[in-house]
Amino acid sequence: MAVDLERPSNFITTRLRQAVNWGRKYSLWPLPFGVACCAIEFMSTVSSYNDISRFGAELVRFSPRQSDLMIIAGTISYKQAPILKTIYAQMAEPKWVIAMGVCASSGGFYNNYSTLQGADHVIPVDMYVAGCPPTPENLLYALTRIQERVEKEGFVPSAARHPDRVGA
């Protein structure tokens, strides 16, 4: 975007794609797929002290059809997996996914008969956040990284960003 500082006016020159991406970046609507301990830290991230609305992502939607950022907060079990898959499919493009915490990223220290060893076994994940559970600051950092990608990449459908996962 460019503003003429010498002769200030009401006009900004930019490219449409840039303006749209800039807007999209600061208006991510997260869907918390909160199933375990991490969901409590997600609550902390939303609350006053950490205040996710500083990054424009405070409009938490519980309907997948209205959201563009899924935050998987918690352990995904084999029983939960088909539900996660369905809900992801119900989100409209463009969509991004954060795997919050080690359980969602890799199963964490639950290496057992009931725990899926990472949510990326069923849906594509864009950002992994370490921690058990990650601190709110950590999650906010992941959010800003997603924002950078949104600004840079723009409207790239999830399937194009994860070509290896087509049909997953």
Place this chain on the structure above:
Amino acid sequence: MSQKLVERLRQEFGARILGEASEHGDESVTVARDDLPLVLAHLRDHEGCEQLSDVVGIDHPGRQERFEVVYLLRSLSRRHRIQVRVDVPEDEAVPSACGLYRSANWHEREVYDLFGVPFAGHPDLRRILCHHEFEGHALRKDYPIEQGQECTRPEKLFSDEDIAHAARRANEVSAQPGVVLDEVHPSDLLTVNLGPSHPAMHGALRAECLLDGETIIEARTEIGYIHRCFEKEAEDHTWAQVMPYTDRLNYCSAMLNNSIYAMAVEKLLGVEATPRAQAIRVIVSELSRIIDHLVCICANLVDIGALTNYWYLYNVRESIYQSLEKLCGSRLTTNYARIGGMSHDLYPGFDEEIKAKLQEMEQGISDVMKLVARNRIFLDRTVGVGAISTADALSWGYTGPCLRATGLAWDLRKEAPYSGYDQYEFDVPTGENGDTHDRIMVRMAEMIQSRRIILQALENLPSGPVDVDDARVILPPKAKVYGSIEGVMNQFKLIYEGIQVPAGRGYGFGEGANGELGFFCVSDGTGHPYRMKVRPPCFPIFSSYAELIEGGMVPDAIAILGSLNIIAGELDR
């Protein structure tokens, strides 16, 4: 008293009592499978055992009667406990206790799911924690811990026949003389699925409701979406390594789980924590109780539309978290207690900081009370909603604030004091009607009592070490590890082989944030738990949920769920 109970049972049943045992203060009798209903009925009707706390399955491969099923009974009126054990070979059934105790339904389903022990006469013997496509029984010793099984689709809880049956029942109920109502046809009924992935259902609980208009005429619940195999993991780790797993049971009050787990293992070891460790455990436990209640109430209020209260209460919680993070490096999953002591002592200035935060908490509670106590909408949404009587609550296995809301002042901190709770002055708040309103108000009052306890404990904090002086359980100081061969050996043995808990079994329990939290530990002396069964307070409470919401509307179901404070991590383990 307990000793006498076993004697009385022997008098009553003579040779039908096959054996009796007393270990670490837990009395138990062994009976034949066919005598089980008789003995349980006698205990319930003549010995005042109102509550079936838990049913524990144990696998002994190689034994002729491979499985052991232990029924844990508790009398609240006469203050005694007893365990009734039965042995059962593979593929043979145990008579179900569902006709006697309502809580038996889910407890027995769990034993069936994880061990494959069938229960004769059980009305709904299905899997409960593992998914419906799972094959085999996970807690059998021959089931490999890492063998996952994929689930391809969620289970449907109502079949077409069930819906037709519900419609017929609805017609029978409405067929009263003088009342003419349109006949309910199965196609009039709407199936609405609540959860499992919705914040109002706390992330991992599922209820399928059949609606006639706006009224829920029948509901069924399903759990197990966050079954993380705590019990199997415990068998796979040493006693000390289980501690971080306990954090993640009830993740809203990890310190409480830590302390009660440490107590349960100490019971088996015959070790008692030092006075300072006990007082620290009381302080951090009560802080956890406050945090747990804050989350429960603020989430419950948000669910019924009162958002402002969420910020008022959550800020207090955030503030306490900051102290906990300072204390143990982590906000949620604290891992602070150790078997035989604590990870480390309190930091300097802890007491002043906590006192200030408790002041903030009181302010937060009073702000919220101003907003809700006489708020018409709040009262309409909560008073009389999801009410349960004391007798029903006991039969369902309720403990903790949900039981106290029905008017029964039962609190394990008073009834079976541990960690020096008998030295502190505090009241046990109760409700009257056992409804959503009372459950919220009991929690509000309990936070004030917890504050009283913390202030007294901080005032009289004993000096001295936090760890017991026992090389069997406590790691040696680093100077010894680096300076002497004995120290190195001690450290090595404790880390690699684990704490050598002597063979035996014991049930350690305490008052968790939601009620009686118990750990039934069986040790075979190898350094790993042979069997570890958690008695989560939520589990029996949530088993009553379907019945509580039937007859109400969907928004009531959400309000009730919030007030029961079901924590999925603890429910599914």
